[in-house]
Amino acid sequence: xxxxxxxxxxxxxxxxxxxxxxxxxxxxxxxxxxxxxxxxxxxxxxxxxxxxxxxxxxxxxxxxxxxxxxxxxxxxxxxxxxxxxxxxxxxxxxxxxxxxxxxxxxxxxxxxxxxxxxxxxxxxxxxxxxxxxxxxxxxxxxxxxxxxxxxxxxxxxxxxxxxxxxxxxxxxxxxxxxxxxxxxxxxxxxxxxxxxxxxxxxxxxxxxxxxxxxxxxxxxxxxxxxxxxxxxxxxxxxxxxxxxxxxxxxxxxxxxxxxxxxxxxxxxxxxxxxxxxxxxxxxxxxxxxxxxxxxxxxxxxxxxxxxxxxxxxxxxxxxxxxxxxxxxxxxxxxxxxxxxxxxxxxxxxxxxxxxxxxxxxxxxxxxxxxxxxxxxxxxxxxxxxxxxxxxxxxxxxxxxxxxxxxxxxxxxxxxxxxxxxxxxxxxxxxxxxxxxxxxxxxxxxxxxxxxxxxxxxxxxxxxxxxx
Numbered sequence: 001x002x003x004x005x006x007x008x009x010x011x012x013x014x015x016x017x018x019x020x021x022x023x024x025x026x027x028x029x030x031x032x033x034x035x036x037x038x039x040x041x042x043x044x045x046x047x048x049x050x051x052x053x054x055x056x057x058x059x060x061x062x063x064x065x066x067x068x069x070x071x072x073x074x075x076x077x078x079x080x081x082x083x084x085x086x087x088x089x090x091x092x093x094x095x096x097x098x099x100x101x102x103x104x105x106x107x108x109x110x111x112x113x114x115x116x117x118x119x120x121x122x123x124x125x126x127x128x129x130x131x132x133x134x135x136x137x138x139x140x141x142x143x144x145x146x147x148x149x150x151x152x153x154x155x156x157x158x159x160x161x162x163x164x165x166x167x168x169x170x171x172x173x174x175x176x177x178x179x180x181x182x183x184x185x186x187x188x189x190x191x192x193x194x195x196x197x198x199x200x201x202x203x204x205x206x207x208x209x210x211x212x213x214x215x216x217x218x219x220x221x222x223x224x225x226x227x228x229x230x231x232x233x234x235x236x237x238x239x240x241x242x243x244x245x246x247x248x249x250x251x252x253x254x255x256x257x258x259x260x261x262x263x264x265x266x267x268x269x270x271x272x273x274x275x276x277x278x279x280x281x282x283x284x285x286x287x288x289x290x291x292x293x294x295x296x297x298x299x300x301x302x303x304x305x306x307x308x309x310x311x312x313x314x315x316x317x318x319x320x321x322x323x324x325x326x327x328x329x330x331x332x333x334x335x336x337x338x339x340x341x342x343x344x345x346x347x348x349x350x351x352x353x354x355x356x357x358x359x360x361x362x363x364x365x366x367x368x369x370x371x372x373x374x375x376x377x378x379x380x381x382x383x384x385x386x387x388x389x390x391x392x393x394x395x396x397x398x399x400x401x402x403x404x405x406x407x408x409x410x411x412x413x414x415x416x417x418x419x420x421x422x423x424x425x426x427x428x429x430x431x432x433x434x435x436x437x438x439x440x441x442x443x444x445x446x447x448x449x450x451x452x453x454x455x456x457x458x459x460x461x462x463x464x465x466x467x
Contacts, residue, residue, distance in 0.1 A: 089104035217265050245277070361383065
């Protein structure tokens, strides 16, 4: 956790004590991930138009200085291998944990829209396996994506079932979104190694789009808060964001839908940085010719727990979200699940006055839930992933538990004027809401704290009409 004073995020000592005791009780030996001549941590991303380009990044040890990538339009025959086009990589030596590794990046260009390609990376002798990807359509076609809240802890051990379960649910996803706190300690190589091992070859087949959370930041020797030394070398992300925030705030257009990724952690540094990012967002949003607008960032506009609200972030950004008709905001940070709208209790939610807000968690670190009035569906102590499909007139959202059960579902229907109607589908689900506190909170909470939680629980059930 950064030592820099935040505008709106104040760590709670109770959390630290809870999680120190929890993880010491569940500790296991860490696995190391040394680099070699063979490529590893292969991951797809985007640097340009997804219809005609595709970026890939990978890692080797410091002996590989002339890295390349090979690509060819995919065929069922293996005879394409000698015909593959070779592209030189941009290689970046990076010192991590006192050791030099090299990250390599290629942006394949001049590709055909809606076309499957085979590619591999290496140095001409030491190669990866062949992977497939498919470029975006150049038209207004439906898309699908997977969205993950915080992975953060026990990534190899427990987050792996989230990302692998998500891929099993939606193997044809166009890309994956990560809403920050992918790992716990920003510069720990073994944690990034766990993250890449958990995703494995999926990362080489499905592009990843990520924003940093507070755990991707550290306080450097110059007392400045900075993003992980791993972040920019290992991800291939758009560089169209605000000055100083390359590959941590950016936007991408994909099949007539616009996605804007914001760096909410950097916005906590001071009001100037918050205003700079808000101004950039407004410029991107008001010049948006696309029919759908999705926003992604780490800190929630509305928290799932009282006392964790990010007031300055909300006061600055929510009016812009409403002004520019943001459809949905995908977030993390609170380690519980909440989905809903900022509308008065009792008012019909069929015509949303602003975006749908989602907070989710895909890893095993859990907080207690607040059951706030904005929430229409909630989950406590539950690992989830989300599958979203968007066509011209409908956004369909489904949240699944990591064991594959459908937990939440709704649709946004957009009319010819661009006005959304919310179709609530969670009421027909067989699965009841999972609202029990994590076991360690039940053991550590004082009697008054348990009483307050039970009162909130009863109020929430009453508002929802639950027995």
